Amino acid sequence: MARYLLKRLGLAIITLILLSVIIFFAGQVLPGNPARSILGPLAAESAVRALDHQLGVDRPLVTQYWSWITGMLHGNMGESYQYQSAVEPLLRSALVNSAKLAALALVVIVPLGILGGVVAALNVGRAVDRIISLTGLSAATVPEFVSGIVVIVIFSVVLKLLPASAQAPAGSSFFTQLRYLLLPAVPLVFVLFGYIARMARAGTIEALESDYVRTATLKGLRRQVVIWRHVLRNSLLPTITVIATQTGYLIGGLVVVETLFNYQGIGNLIFQAAKDKDFPMLEAGVLTVGVVYMVATVIADVLTTLLNPRLRTEVTQ
């Protein structure tokens, strides 16, 4: 088990190093000179060169990459060009905001998606199954801003029940914040429902067709007991994996949802940084997204192995 963990972590770290190289060099491809964009088009050429030197962007690329990545490892993410202040606190508060929104979406979607998938599987081939599957598929591919607009029009404009902006006034209580986050969570729930329901459905169908479920049924257990004790426990394994891998998509969705609902999260931060060519902010933000995704997939892999004895022995052999 320890060997498996080490191997899995090693792979994740290699992938992250690759990702950091890609992000850094992709950042260099973006046109525009950092000093020029800070100082404006009217600044003297000598001032631009002096600032370039001060920012360190006139050094060789490999040197720049090395000082960037070692800085990152020490928690020093550099200075944002746009805000003229350290990247780290800005990124931290944005990450906390996004985490709140993502957590709310996950709390709603996980039980809902699993329920949808299990109900579809128990009615496999019937109309209920087709409706759940097609609804999930369509909801997953409707862009977040489209479903976001529909819920804003219904709940904010027409019914006037919930605010159309996600940003609660500073110092609001937990429940006020929750009220502001309800509408933005809906588009994320829409997108994820299809994926989670599909995995839960596939897992449940597989479990239903298995020998142990047949045995349980034949020895006279009631259907409800069979489903709760034998089917669900086994069908949820693949679902855990998909929840983790969807974290990446969730963050992509946050870019759009946070823009639509005017919310200061990491998606919005990355988007603004890309528009303003704020490289330190952009690179730190994108790398953070990569790290979050990697951590989520490693946790999912480990959880799946821990929960499934068969995989556990395969791994140790």
Added chain:
Amino acid sequence: MSEIVAMPPGIVVSEAEQREQPAWRLLLRRPAFVIGAAILLFWVVCAIFGTDFAPHNPLAQNLFAGNKPPSGAHWFGTDQLGRDMFSRVIAGSRSILIIAPLATLLATVLGTALGLALGYLGGVVDTLVSRIVEAVLALPAIIIIFLFVVALGVSTLNEILIIGFIFTPLIARTVRSAVQVERQLDYVPAARLLGERRSRMMFVEVLPNVMPTVLVEFTVRLGYAIFAVATLAFLGFGVQLSTPNWGTDISANYVLLGAGYWWETLFPALAIATLIIAINLLADSVEQVLAG
């Protein structure tokens, strides 16, 4: 007794019948496919001829009739500049229906070639490329796409190339695993024993057998491409043609939702939703027919 004897031939005949029918006839029997195709056809016609049959000129401004709610004269109301929203929705599908299919086609061609090569050749290259693909996939596709659009600028060609290249590894991954399955089948070593060259093996022997996978992948990716193009336009990277653009209209008007001018945003949003759902109905039917 006669009943028991009569049953099996009946089943056999229906199975044989299914197998002999060409795929497109099986597709036409599916209501989901027919509905999806009808909606898609409607938007394609609108993209080509929309400006001809829209009730108003979608670009004509009337500053005295801005932000008017839906009425008999303007079914979907008017925007801030007094332009007729119904006409703008009718004519607004063009850029999305040019960019998304071409980008998907590019990704399918490149991805299939790459997947064939990786799956068939295997080895060090396969391992290395798979690592890089996984690193890139650790980022949400939409973030990578808009980073490149910011870097290279907004244009029809750029968006086709960027979305096409980003989707290439995704398609390659699927094709690669299909090819690996095919490699295990007897006809591959048989053909090799006959002395066929590698390139001929890949394109003449293996490719036709993974075509169903490729076709399914194309229709599924088309949905995602439309998603990506619409999202880019919403984020302010919409391609400006001489016709309106749903995503760009939403991007320009969604801030007015708070003021109650919902029609300027809702109708283009619903148009995007119908197009995407249509593509998904098509993709789901193609998958069911080819995989089943």
